[in-house]
Amino acid sequence: MKLATVILAVLSAALSPKQANAQFPTRLGGVNTAGYDFSVDTSGDYSGTPSTPPATQYTHFSGEGANLYRIPFAWQLMTPTLGGTISSSFFEEYDTTVQAALSSSSSAYVIVDLHNYARWNGDIIGQGGPTNAEFASIWTQLAQEYGSNDRIIFGIMNEPHDLDVEEWVESVQYVVNAVREAGATNYLLLPGSSYSSAQTFPTEAGPYLVNVTDPLGGTSKLLFDVHKYLDSDNSGTHATCVTNNVDVLETLVSFLQENGNRQAILSETGGGETTSCYTDLGQELAYVQSAYPTLVGFSVWAAGAFDTTYVLTVTPYSNGTDQTLWTEAVLPYLP
Ligand SMILES: *[C@@H]1O[C@H](CO)[C@@H](O)[C@H](O)[C@H]1NC(C)=O
Numbered sequence: 198m199k200l201a202t203v204i205l206a207v208l209s210a211a212l213s214p215k216q217a218n219a220q221f222p223t224r225l226g227g228v229n230t231a232g233y234d235f236s237v238d239t240s241g242d243y244s245g246t247p248s249t250p251p252a253t254q255y256t257h258f259s260g261e262g263a264n265l266y267r268i269p270f271a272w273q274l275m276t277p278t279l280g281g282t283i284s285s286s287f288f289e290e291y292d293t294t295v296q297a298a299l300s301s302s303s304s305a306y307v308i309v310d311l312h313n314y315a316r317w318n319g320d321i322i323g324q325g326g327p328t329n330a331e332f333a334s335i336w337t338q339l340a341q342e343y344g345s346n347d348r349i350i351f352g353i354m355n356e357p358h359d360l361d362v363e364e365w366v367e368s369v370q371y372v373v374n375a376v377r378e379a380g381a382t383n384y385l386l387l388p389g390s391s392y393s394s395a396q397t398f399p400t401e402a403g404p405y406l407v408n409v410t411d412p413l414g415g416t417s418k419l420l421f422d423v424h425k426y427l428d429s430d431n432s433g434t435h436a437t438c439v440t441n442n443v444d445v446l447e448t449l450v451s452f453l454q455e456n457g458n459r460q461a462i463l464s465e466t467g468g469g470e471t472t473s474c475y476t477d478l479g480q481e482l483a484y485v486q487s488a489y490p491t492l493v494g495f496s497v498w499a500a501g502a503f504d505t506t507y508v509l510t511v512t513p514y515s516n517g518t519d520q521t522l523w524t525e526a527v528l529p530y531l532p
C-alpha cells in the first residue's frame with residue numbers, strides 16, 4: 198500500500214460509520230404476551246375488550262433465560278380518539294404490565310407494539326386514513342413516557358399490508374423524526390409490508406427502509422421488524438409446520454449484510470403442539486441464534502392472555518409446566 202493509501206485507510210477507518218454499525222448490545226429471545234390487542238382486525242378495526250397478560254409469566258420465562266417480551270396493544274385503547282391524548286387509565290394498566298416484564302430480569306427488554314396493521318378503522322395511515330401527524334402523535338406521547346428507558350424498544354407498527362410501500366416508508370420516517378424530536382433515544386423497530394414479511398422484505402420494503410435516517414445519526418438504533426410463520430400458508434393459524442424457513446432467513450440476512458450491515462428482529466414466529474413444529478421451529482430458532490448479530494433475536498407468538506388451547510399457544514399450564522413446543526423448540530435457543 199502507498200503511504201497515501203494507508204493514511205486514507207486509517208482515516209476512513211476512524212471516520213467510517215463504525216457507530217452506525219454498532220450492534221444491539223445483546224442477543225434477544227422471548228415471547229409475545231398478547232391480550233391488549235384482543236381483537237384488532239387486520240383492517241385496523243377494534244371492538245374488543247382488553248385482556249391483561251398474567252404478570253407471573255414474566256418471572257416464569259425470565260427464569261428460563263428469556264429476555265424479550267413483545268406487548269401488543271390496540272391503538273384505539275391507547276388513544277380512544279385518533280390523534281388525541283393517551284388514555285391515562287389504559288396507559289396505567291399497560292404500563293403495569295410493561296414494568297412487570299422489565300422487572301422480571303435486569304436484562305429484560307420490552308417491545309411496545311402498536312398492533313394496528315398500519316390502519317385505523319379500515320383506513321391506511323398516510324394513504325387516505327390517519328395523517329402521518331396523527332400517527333406520530335401517539336409515538337410522541339409514548340416517547341415522553343418511555344424515552345428514558347433503553348430497555349424499551351418502540352415497535353412502530355404491527356404488520357402493515359396492502360399499501361403503497363414507498364408512501365408507507367415516508368410515514369415510518371415521519372415517526373422516527375417525531376420520536377427523536379420528543380427527545381427519546383430508544384431503539385426503534387421499523388416494519389415493512391405484506392404483514393411484516395421476512396420473505397418479501399428484501400424485494401418490497403427493505404430497499405426503501407434501509408434509506409430511513411435517524412436524526413441521532415447513524416442507523417444502529419433503527420432495527421427492522423420481520424415476521425414469519427411455518428405453516429402451509431404462512432398465516433400462523435395451523436398447528437402443523439411445513440418449513441423451517443432457513444432459506445428465507447438466509448436471503449434476508451444476505452440482504453441486511455449487503456445493505457449497511459443492518460439488524461432485524463424476528464418478532465413473530467411460532468407453531469402448534471405438533472412434532473413437525475417441534476422440529477421446524479427448533480431449526481428456525483437455531484438459525485436465528487447462529488445469525489446473530491444480523492438477526493438480533495426472536496419473540497415467539499404467543500403467550501400472555503391466550504389460554505393453553507390456542508393453536509399457537511406457548512402459555513404455560515396452570516401447574517407451571519411449559520408447552521412441549523416451548524421446551525423442545527424455544528428453550529434451547531434462548532439467550
Ligand atoms: C436509497 O438510497 C440510495 C443512496 O442514496 C439510492 O441510490 C437508492 O435509489 C435509494 N433506494 C430507494 C429504493 O429509493
Ligand SMILES: *[C@@H]1O[C@H](CO)[C@@H](O)[C@H](O)[C@H]1NC(C)=O
Nearest residue numbers: 505513514515516517518519
Ligand atoms: C401439568 O399440567 C399438564 C396439562 O394438564 C400436564 O400434561 C402435566 O403433566 C402437568 N405437570 C405436572 C408436573 O403435574
